Amino acid sequence: MARIGIIGSEGRMGHALARAIEAAGHDNAGGVDQGGNAANLAEASDVLVDFSVPAALEGNLHAAIGAGRPILVGTTGLEERHHAAIDSAALAIPVLQTGNTSLGVTLLAHLVREAAAKLGPEWDIEIVEMHHRMKVDAPSGTALLLGEAAAAGRGIALTDNAERGRDGVTGARAQGAIGFASLRGGTVAGDHSVILAGEHERLTLSHVAEDRSIFAAGAVRGAAWLIGRGAGRYSMPQVLGL
Structure with a gap:
């Protein structure tokens, strides 16, 4: 005890x-x-x-x-x-x-790192997260944790490759970039998806928190x-x- x-x-x-x-x-x-x-x-x-x-x-x-x-x-x-x-x-x-103490998210980050390492930079990575309306920071700590996992899998620094807050005419997506999108509303405890988009196929790894x-x-x-x-x-x- x-x-x-x-x-x-x-x-x-x-x-x-x-x-x-x-x-x-x-x-x-x-x-x-x-x-x-x-x-x-x-x-x-x-x-x-x-x-x-x-x-x-x-x-x-x-x-x-x-x-x-x-x-x-x-x-x-x-x-x-x-x-x-x-x-x-x-x-x-x-x-x-840690940005997230969920055991499921911990395993998700491990899978994201493995997928990013195996699939390579030609697969675009986008991280989408949604939380309750009262959350004050964005992207969430969990989204950044997943981004770090993806970056580690590729052997790059997230700080040099993250794309956050796209708006207006942004130009074409840079190869190897890791994108973030943050949604807020309701009483959502935490939804996170990591999308790996290749030529004519997508892989999505997700976690849904139903209760804190x-x-x-x-x-x-x-x-x-x-x-x-x-x-x-x-x-x-x-x-x-x-």
Whole structure:
């Protein structure tokens, strides 16, 4: 049984995490939200799970480092400076950062990487995602995760090959580009499709999240897996042994 502390406990994911911790037979060590004391929570926990906001990340990492506790970071909308902070924290403690904690999405990313590697750059890759109307960042963290998987399969950098927000006369599609389209509306928990379009044929790899409980369950599994690991930066594929 692990004592799991929730950062961002009052959000929708925070409530889902509390239920998932109980369902998995672990101990909810408590939670903090905006203005709360993450350092005290870290001391009371075996591992922290952070689904708060990017602005709070550095403080949460410092709290985990101070207590010598591993932390799973599921917060999306991260920028380069946040990833630099995670890299720094991973020198002292185990950190698992991911844009999606779903086990199904983790496997999907693995399949996307394999498909991109096998099919080659002559197959165009487009990533389409849809989320609820309240989501504030686009593309979603999951879409970017899938884009990174596709880029890794091709041995290229996503930052140099992504096409986002097409509008107007954009010209012909560049070979090897990885395109993104973001849809928002309703109460959609998360739909993602990776389309690989070749000459006269298409391959579509998709995942549909019917309830955010799947993300909570995956996060709890990942958090429990982190306990006892050495300092370093980890990922969900490692949790599944991929």
